[in-house]
Every structure is written in structure tokens, then in C-alpha cells.
Amino acid sequence: xxxxxxxxxxxxFISQRYRFTMQATGSEKDFLQIFTPxxxxxxxxxxxxxxxxxxxxxxxxxTLPPSEAFDWHISMLFTMI
Numbered sequence: 001x002x003x004x005x006x007x008x009x010x011x012x013f014i015s016q017r018y019r020f021t022m023q024a025t026g027s028e029k030d031f032l033q034i035f036t037p038x039x040x041x042x043x044x045x046x047x048x049x050x051x052x053x054x055x056x057x058x059x060x061x062x063t064l065p066p067s068e069a070f071d072w073h074i075s076m077l078f079t080m081i
Contacts, residue, residue: 003051006030013045019079022047026072029060047074 009030013020024030024047033046049072050060064070 001033001035001052003048004032004034005051006032011045011047014081016081018081019077020045021077021079022074024072024074026070027060027062031060 006024006029009024009027011022011032022045027049031048031051033044033048033052035044035046036042048060049062051057054061062070
């Protein structure tokens with residue numbers, strides 16, 4: 001597992017076979033968690049609003065007052081090349 005703090009809300013992964021584009025809106029700072037299993041036949045790409053262990057490190061922690069809402073939208077586009 002690796003976590004990245006994104007510089008902007010647009011993320012793009014390009015391989016020889018496909019292009020994957022993801023855009024998140026609604027958060028001041030977005031994080032991206034990426035995991036590749038030992039056999040390396042797949043990849044997990046997880047957009048996140050905070051870093052792992054956020055309750056201890058406060059990196060990206062969102063605190064909402066009662067009756068407040070937080071909207072976070074993610075759009076994804078997968079294209080074969």
C-alpha cells in the first residue's frame with residue numbers, strides 16, 4: 001500500500017493497453033491509495049479524502065458540525081488503447 005497526496009483532483013494512469021482517468025471534486029485535498037498484490041496481476045486504486053490513520057495524524061481529517069453535509073464526487077473513465 002502506498003498513499004499519495006494529490007496536487008490536483010485529476011489522476012491519470014496510462015499503460016500499453018488502457019488509459020484510466022479519475023477526477024474527484026469537493027475536497028480541499030485528495031489522497032490516493034494504491035495497492036498491488038505480490039503476484040502483480042492487478043492493482044487497487046482507491047481515492048480517499050484523508051490519509052490512512054487520520055484520527056491520529058489529522059492529515060485530511062474532516063470534521064462536520066451537526067446537520068452539515070460533505071459532498072465528494074468521483075468520475076472515472078476507462079478507455080482501451
